[in-house]
Amino acid sequence: xxxxxxxxxxxxxxxxxxxxxxxxxxxxxxxxxxxxxxxxxxxxxxxxxxxxxxxxxxxxxxxxxxxxxxxxxxxxxxxxxxxxxxxxxxxxxxxxxxxxxxxxxxxxxxxxxxxxxxxxxxxxxxxxxxxxxxxxxxxxxxxxxxxxxxxxxxxxxxxxxxxxxxxxxxxxxxxxxxxxxxxxxxxxxxxxxxxxxxxxxxxxxxxxxxxxxxxxxxxxxxxxxxxxxxxxxxxxxxxxxxxxxxxxxxxxxxxxxxxxxxxxxxxxxxxxxxxxxxxxxxxxxxxxxxxxxxxxxxxxxxxxxxxxxxxxxxxxxxxxxxxxxxxxxxxxxxxxxxxxxxxxxxxxxxxxxx
Amino acid sequence: xxxxxxxxxxxxxxxxxxxxxxxxxxxxxxxxxxxxxxxxxxxxxxxxxxxxxxxxxxxxxxxxxxxxxxxxxxxxxxxxxxxxxxxxxxxxxxxxxxxxxxxxxxxxxxxxxxxxxxxxxxxxxxxxxxxxxxxxxxxxxxxxxxxxxxxxxxxxxxxxxxxxxxxxxxxxxxxxxxxxxxxxxxxxxxxxxxxxxxxxxxxxxxxxxxxxxxxxxxxxxxxxxxxxxxxxxxxxxxxxxxxxxxxxxxxxxxxxxxxxxxxxxxxxxxxxxxxxxxxxxxxxxxxxxxxxxxxxxxxxxxxxxxxxxxxxxxxxxxxxxxxxxxxxxxxxxxxxxxxxxxxxxxxxxxxxxx
Numbered sequence: 001x002x003x004x005x006x007x008x009x010x011x012x013x014x015x016x017x018x019x020x021x022x023x024x025x026x027x028x029x030x031x032x033x034x035x036x037x038x039x040x041x042x043x044x045x046x047x048x049x050x051x052x053x054x055x056x057x058x059x060x061x062x063x064x065x066x067x068x069x070x071x072x073x074x075x076x077x078x079x080x081x082x083x084x085x086x087x088x089x090x091x092x093x094x095x096x097x098x099x100x101x102x103x104x105x106x107x108x109x110x111x112x113x114x115x116x117x118x119x120x121x122x123x124x125x126x127x128x129x130x131x132x133x134x135x136x137x138x139x140x141x142x143x144x145x146x147x148x149x150x151x152x153x154x155x156x157x158x159x160x161x162x163x164x165x166x167x168x169x170x171x172x173x174x175x176x177x178x179x180x181x182x183x184x185x186x187x188x189x190x191x192x193x194x195x196x197x198x199x200x201x202x203x204x205x206x207x208x209x210x211x212x213x214x215x216x217x218x219x220x221x222x223x224x225x226x227x228x229x230x231x232x233x234x235x236x237x238x239x240x241x242x243x244x245x246x247x248x249x250x251x252x253x254x255x256x257x258x259x260x261x262x263x264x265x266x267x268x269x270x271x272x273x274x275x276x277x278x279x280x281x282x283x284x285x286x287x288x289x290x291x292x293x294x295x296x297x298x299x300x301x302x303x304x305x306x307x308x309x310x311x312x313x314x315x316x317x318x319x320x321x322x323x324x325x326x327x328x329x330x331x332x333x334x335x336x337x338x339x340x341x342x343x344x345x346x347x348x349x350x351x352x353x354x
Numbered sequence: 355x356x357x358x359x360x361x362x363x364x365x366x367x368x369x370x371x372x373x374x375x376x377x378x379x380x381x382x383x384x385x386x387x388x389x390x391x392x393x394x395x396x397x398x399x400x401x402x403x404x405x406x407x408x409x410x411x412x413x414x415x416x417x418x419x420x421x422x423x424x425x426x427x428x429x430x431x432x433x434x435x436x437x438x439x440x441x442x443x444x445x446x447x448x449x450x451x452x453x454x455x456x457x458x459x460x461x462x463x464x465x466x467x468x469x470x471x472x473x474x475x476x477x478x479x480x481x482x483x484x485x486x487x488x489x490x491x492x493x494x495x496x497x498x499x500x501x502x503x504x505x506x507x508x509x510x511x512x513x514x515x516x517x518x519x520x521x522x523x524x525x526x527x528x529x530x531x532x533x534x535x536x537x538x539x540x541x542x543x544x545x546x547x548x549x550x551x552x553x554x555x556x557x558x559x560x561x562x563x564x565x566x567x568x569x570x571x572x573x574x575x576x577x578x579x580x581x582x583x584x585x586x587x588x589x590x591x592x593x594x595x596x597x598x599x600x601x602x603x604x605x606x607x608x609x610x611x612x613x614x615x616x617x618x619x620x621x622x623x624x625x626x627x628x629x630x631x632x633x634x635x636x637x638x639x640x641x642x643x644x645x646x647x648x649x650x651x652x653x654x655x656x657x658x659x660x661x662x663x664x665x666x667x668x669x670x671x672x673x674x675x676x677x678x679x680x681x682x683x684x685x686x687x688x689x690x691x692x693x694x695x696x697x698x699x700x701x702x703x704x705x706x707x708x
Contacts, residue, residue, distance in 0.1 A: 031444050032451050033432070033560040037676070038649060038669030078387070078706045086703040090385050095696025097386050104683075104690055206387040207706065295392060313667055314684075315392030322391070329458075329683035330668075336458055342449025349440040352432045352561065 004154045005235075009281040011258035015049045023048035023338070030341040031349050037337060039311060043289070044334035050260050050287055054339050055171075057332040060107040060264075061163045062174035062321040063252050064091060064098055065156065065245035068117040068134030070143065071223070072181035076216045078207040081134075084180045085118045087320075091178070092125050097318055098176060101325035107174065109321075112159060114152060115244035129155040131244045138188065138223040142240045149239035149247050156251025164259050172331055173256045174264040174291070175273065176321020177245045181205075183296060186272035188220045188241035190298045192229050193275050194305050201298040203268075206317075234279035242276070249273035254280065257287035262331065264324040267294035267317060271302035278306055291327030292316055358508045359589075363635040365612035369403045377402035377692070384695040385703050391691060393665060397643070398688035404614050404641055408693050409525075411686040414461040414618075415517045416528035416675040417606050418445060418452055419510065419599035422471040422488030423535035424497065425577070430538045430570045432561040435488075438534045439472045441674075445532070446479050451672055452530060455679035461528065463675075466513060468506060468598035483509040485598045492542065492577040496594045503593035503601050510605025518613050526685055527610045528618040528645070529627065530675020531599045535559075537650060540626035542574045542595035544652045546583050547629050548659050555652040557622075558671075588633035596630070603627035608634065611641035616685065618678040621648035621671065625656035632660055645681030646670055 002010075023045040028034045035041055047055035066088045072081045090096045091111045094103075102109040112127035113120055117134045120126060131152055135143035144152075163170045179185075183205035191198045198220040202213055220241075227240035238247050250273045256263045257277070265274050265288060277284045290303050292312035303310060311330050316323055344351055356364075377399040382388045389395055401409035420442045426435045444450045445465045448457075456463040466481035467474055471488045474480060485506055489497035498506075517524045533539075537559035545552045552574040556567055574595075581594035592601050604627045610617045611631070619628050619642060631638045644657050646666035657664060665684050670677055698705055 030451075031441065031449060032672050036560070036670065036672040037451060038671065040668055040670065040680075075707075080704050080707050082704050086701065087385065090696055090701045090703060093696065093701065095385060095694075095701050097384075097391060097691055097695055100690050100694045101687055103694075104687055206390070311668065314394055314665070316390065316394065317392065318386050318390040326394075326684070326687060330680070333455055333458055333680060336454050337451055340449075340454045340457075341451055342444055342447065347440065347444045347447065347449050349444060350434050350436050353429075353434050 004157060008157060008254040008258045012281040012283045014283040015286040019049040019052060020045050027338065029343045031344055031347050040334045040337060043331065044338040047262060047331065047335060048338060050262055055335040057172050057328060057335050059168060059170050060105060060172040060174060060328045061110060061170040062102050062107045062176060062324055063110045063159065064176045064178060064321045065112050065114050065248045066178040067115040067244035069179055069181035069185055069243050070135045070137035071139055071184050071219060073137050074139050074219045076184045076219055077181045077205060079180050081117055081180050084178060085116045085120060087178050088113060088116060088120055092123060096320060097322050098320035098325060101322050105325045105328035107325055107328055110159065114248045127159065129248065135243055138227065138241045139219050140226060142227055143242055144239050146235060146239045149235050152244050152247035153251040156248030157255040160252040160255035164261055170261060172262050172264060172328065173252060174321050174324030175249045175252055175270040176266040176324055177249060177269050177319055179243055179245050182243050182269050184216055184220060185241060185243040185246060186269040187298050188223055189237055189272045189276065190302055191220060192224065192231050192237050193279060194301055196301055201301060203296040203298060234276045238276050246273045250276045253277035253284060257284035260287065262289055263287050264289050264291045264327045266291060266321045266324045267319050268296040268299040268302065269319055271299055275302050275305060292323035358511060362511060362608040362612045366635040366637045368637040369640040373403040373406060374399050381692065383697045385698055385701050394688045394691060397684065398692040401616060401685065401689060402692060404616055409689040411526050411682060411689050413522060413524050414459060414526040414528060414682045415464060415524040416456050416461045416530060416678055417464045417513065418530045418532060418675045419466050419468050419602045420532040421469040421598035423533055423539055423597050424489045424491035425493055425538050425573060426535035427491050428493050428573045430573055431535045431559060433534055435471055435534050438532060439470045439474055441532050442467060442470060442474055446477060450674060451676050452674035452679060455676050459679045459682035461679055461682055464513065468602045481513065483602065489597055492581065492595045493573050494580060496581055497596055498593050500589060500593045503589050506598050506601035507605040510602030511609040514606040514609035518615055524615060526616050526618060526682065527606060528675050528678030529603045529606055529624045530620040530678055531603060531623050531673055533597055533599050536597050536623050538570055538574060539595060539597040539600060540623040541652050542577055543591055543626045543630065544656055545574060546578065546585050546591050547633060548655055550655055555655060557651040588630045592630050600627045604630045607631035607638060611638035614641060616643055617641050618643050618645045618681045620645060620675050620678045621673050622650040622653040622656065623673055625653055629656050629659060643681065646677035
């Protein structure tokens, strides 16, 4: 029987080189020196080639998934676990950074509870896809069962498909997250999937000092030692040292890539979710856009593995989808330049001297 | 008698450190780990401290000044001089990159002819502040008289003051330009004012090859040799090796800085205009924001001299104000984060563990 994940992975195909070349030829006819818009042109080319059409960024949707992490018990975060639920309330009240930046970008924000420790009351603005009150502590055993990891991926994919279908279909998807201790999970996933020492991948998260970072790396080493995740089996890695919200975002990436809709990654944690997706379906990378490079050291390792160069370098490290929201403006600029600029011919502008 | 330039320079005062510290304290109370929005926070702090108030970016105005350069006769540009006037027509028709990006940013675009070689017909959308059909060839004598340099600065300042006064007053000003061969003028200005060898400052502009860049650097060396601009007298430098549109932008910077309105620089040429302004009034730097780092090598030298770190690194090299237009989104994001986010207290979110 073909699973949802198999179906999505089978639908993910690489972008055609010819489409990218045709897009660059169009850009070279516009009234500017060739390539003078730099990475904005490269971004436009990638959007056109992915979509197979003149791109638009009219209906962006940002998914911010929240969940708690049992490994928080090891003291790996500067903040108490209570903050995850409190920040979800803040998202619902519109007072968090992602609310402000999504509003500015004209992006719809979808907030989902994938397993916050203290259940939040059901509300229309909160989607509930809980797989439990947070993961188990990866330092003493698997964070979740393989069944739960698959179910969380499928839940994320289903949420993305809802946003991608219908009249009001999303034309760009951003991913972000909230979950105290989830840089520990992202670091563990990255260490395994990129075969990198935890000491290199691990960073301050929300604000650990050097001593705290050392302890956090030790916790990750213990988790890898106890669980022995299989680097060749991305779902095993996700189950043993991942998180519910990370699994959900992996599902979003797979569903969007299957429909050739661009996915704006946020920082390190959403990057780790995309890394899992790219191990399941390598061609998913053609749909991924690195909105920014986070200050978290593991992020550069994830982006290098995915072959992505970030568009913004603002030393941000907040998560929630904030970098993805800022990236919407750049993607829209690239799309509009491609569609709206005059050509040398139409504007009667002379080309280079011969 | 006090000149306009003297008056503006006298009005330009440094930003108070206390204002910046108070702004950072407010940001640290918002629901995010301290400093986790990275350079967006630094940008918000600078905007608040400059304005002395909660910042807004509701009415940005971008000034795109055009003029021709006699030094084009030396073959220093990949494009013929006719392109300057043709591109101004393109600006007026709405088909250039700056039109697209200003529209997207909700910025009003002000296009002015400071001395295009072939006069453009007068039209409501085109402001005419011509000082002649382009500058003279700096390789054989001064580009313009000192009187013209001062008048062009004053014209630029007056245009900025019009935009800054009245009910619909600009709350952020972007500067950009169009002028075939104007990277040669910007390179010459930068070489003199930063005491840098022309070979280091000079780049490809709109698309010269290595041989062309070498020839362009030689032309600049000749211009410096013939004119002997006085590095201690910024107006002398502007007159001898500058350009009409560059002088106009220097005036815009002075007028905006005098009223403590942020100025978003575009690339290398507008950077050179700001460098002249900062030599006339060093505290003008507190009003300057480096929107992006251009691919043109001289730009990094200008930004280092001004002590500015760019917000975007997209390898753009188009000019027109395109980088400034993209920066509007970041400035607006910084301003909105500052104004709209909830505090830990108001949202009931716990702070760091002790």
